[in-house]
Amino acid sequence: MSDTRDTLDARDATDASLIGRTIRDKYVMIRRLGEGGMGRVYLAELEKARARKFAVKLLRPELTGDASFRRRFHDEAQHQAGLDHENIVEMVDYFELNGDYYLVLDYVDGQPLSDMIEAQQGKGLPEKQALSIITGVLSGLDCAHQKGIVHRDVKPSNVLVDARGRARITDFGIATDALGLTRTRGGQVIGTPEYMSPEQLSGHAAIDHRSDVFSAGVMLYQMLTGQLPFNGDSFQSIQAQQVSSPVPNPRSVNPKIPKRLAEIVRRAMQKSPADRFHGGPQFIAAIESYRRRGTWKYVMVSACVLAAAGVYVAQATVVNMHVVREAVHTAAHDYNILCREQQLKVKNQNGKAISDKAGESDLSETFTRNIRRNDQNMRRGAREYGDVFEKMTQINQWTVRHALNEVDPVPDMAPVRQAVAADYDAYTAHGARPTVDTMLPRCQALGYDWKDQ
Incomplete structure (x- = not known):
């Protein structure tokens, strides 16, 4: 009391x-x-x-x-x-x-x-x-x-x-x-x-x-x-x-x-x-x-059914466009998060180096755990990013490319959308699934800079 x-x-x-x-x-x-x-x-x-x-x-x-x-x-x-x-x-x-x-x-x-x-x-x-x-x-x-x-x-x-x-x-x-x-x-x-x-x-x-x-x-x-x-x-x-x-x-x-x-x-x-x-x-x-x-599932199936039945496919395009726009937004979001995660990883690496030099072992171990977490998050992010392209391949390419070429409502996301478009082209042409190693080099072109952190 x-x-x-x-x-x-x-x-x-x-x-x-x-x-x-x-x-x-x-x-x-x-x-x-x-x-x-x-x-x-x-x-x-x-x-x-x-x-x-x-x-x-x-x-x-x-x-x-x-x-x-x-x-x-x-x-x-x-x-x-x-x-x-x-x-x-x-x-x-x-x-x-x-x-x-x-x-x-x-x-x-x-x-x-x-x-x-x-x-x-x-x-x-x-x-x-x-x-x-x-x-x-x-x-x-x-x-x-x-x-x-x-x-x-x-x-x-x-x-x-x-x-x-x-x-x-x-x-x-x-x-x-x-x-x-x-x-x-x-x-x-x-x-x-x-x-x-x-x-x-x-x-x-x-x-x-x-x-x-x-x-x-x-x-x-x-x-x-x-x-x-x-x-x-x-x-x-x-x-x-x-x-x-x-x-x-x-x-x-x-x-x-x-x-x-x-x-x-x-x-x-x-x-x-x-x-x-x-x-x-x-x-x-x-x-x-x-x-x-x-629903997502209904839209995906109905478009195929409409096309197979010879029904005016513009209807399928309209409903699919919403699905593609959402997929493009998700992919851009995943790419942005991966770049940000690398930025956080570099901060943690710098913090660990300073802690090691100062002999602060407990703090150094905290930074080490954070670095492992950053790596896990980036691997998972790249995997989910690739999953989006698999969903996109279920829709006709004209609809996907139309959505990719739209002006992004968020100006800062336009370069990210371009990176998504390039990865989509590589995936459809060669089946090349994005990885952390292939995605990170573009991050600096997207405005992320971790050299001086």
């Missing part, structure tokens, strides 16, 4: 020392908004423009007390400050002040998704609303994944829904990025077990963007049913269910959920990352297909 009292007293003292103050000569601290896994959050206003509001996060000492965290704070915060997407709460500033570490984010006048779910009292959200929210979340996550950032703590309390109904992801904490810690100094796992993927709970080294896909699947399950798929009285109980128990069917809780929608939820929650959606775009495509009451 005394420990709890001491903690509360410390929080009150910190609040008293911050509220009403102007920190960094620009942020006027107004009041405490709440407390999350990464630390306490305060409402602040810009001193010279009081209408501009921010959420200032004071990070927990358990995180900032770690030497590795402190070394990486500014570099990784700068990387995440580059996440500019309508479904992400933007980080606008970050700094260290008198030994405390702060993140400054745009203030969102919205409601946490966790409160919205709780207000339904176990009944779940309307399907249309749930699908709209999860689509926004997946879109924001894809933006982060394209930059090599894995959230690792996707859950309803980290999603704010604004007055327009738009979902905004928050807590892209620098303690949980693709290079970061998965545990605090005391060994505590970072994340909320009910939403964590089996590989996270198992302490697996190779955590990638598909871990966020799993967590998004759990969120969608909860939004549709009002209940969590796995629950328990202890971390160990939840861990055992997440890792070993069969993936539950949301229809067992809410029989009104259509079978096809339940299949989408269950695919996102598969135990093996390889059995889930490859990323946000594929997950979104499945939801959009469900909304139109079509």
Whole structure:
């Protein structure tokens, strides 16, 4: 009881020392908004423009007390400050002040998704609303994944829904990025077990963007049913269910959920990352297909049937074009992730060299594990990248080439699309399946440069 009292007293003292103050000569601290896994959050206003509001996060000492965290704070915060997407709460500033570490984010006048779910009292959200929210979340996550950032703590309390109904992801904490810690100094796992993927709970080294896909699947399950798929009285109980128990069917809780929608939820929650959606775009495509009451398999078969029957094949081309565009986007995404993984590997190699020189064996071993993880992720990424081409060969080449030649809606992705087109040509002409060794040389031409890192 005394420990709890001491903690509360410390929080009150910190609040008293911050509220009403102007920190960094620009942020006027107004009041405490709440407390999350990464630390306490305060409402602040810009001193010279009081209408501009921010959420200032004071990070927990358990995180900032770690030497590795402190070394990486500014570099990784700068990387995440580059996440500019309508479904992400933007980080606008970050700094260290008198030994405390702060993140400054745009203030969102919205409601946490966790409160919205709780207000339904176990009944779940309307399907249309749930699908709209999860689509926004997946879109924001894809933006982060394209930059090599894995959230690792996707859950309803980290999603704010604004007055327009738009979902905004928050807590892209620098303690949980693709290079970061998965545990605090005391060994505590970072994340909320009910939403964590089996590989996270198992302490697996190779955590990638598909871990966020799993967590998004759990969120969608909860939004549709009002209940969590796995629950328990202890971390160990939840861990055992997440890792070993069969993936539950949301229809067992809410029989009104259509079978096809339940299949989408269950695919996102598969135990093996390889059995889930490859990323946000594929997950979104499945939801959009469900909304139109079509499926990938149906589109692929119907095109062949229409052509064989002599029916006007333009119909087949129209439906197939959506499939190809999604495949091209997936391939470009996989290529981008592979290049980013190599960039992270070089950072780890440099960190290991510095650690070896300084005689820090424990830190050196951490970098060694990260390097092995980078290699595993790149091999898996190249394999999945090649799998996309196998799917493309099931569609006529004119449709594929038309999709490859389209102007990419994201300008930065245009060079990646060109690399995908070159690999598609090699695959169709010679059956040459891409490998890590054949893909990496193009990465520097795509804007990745790891020579000076």
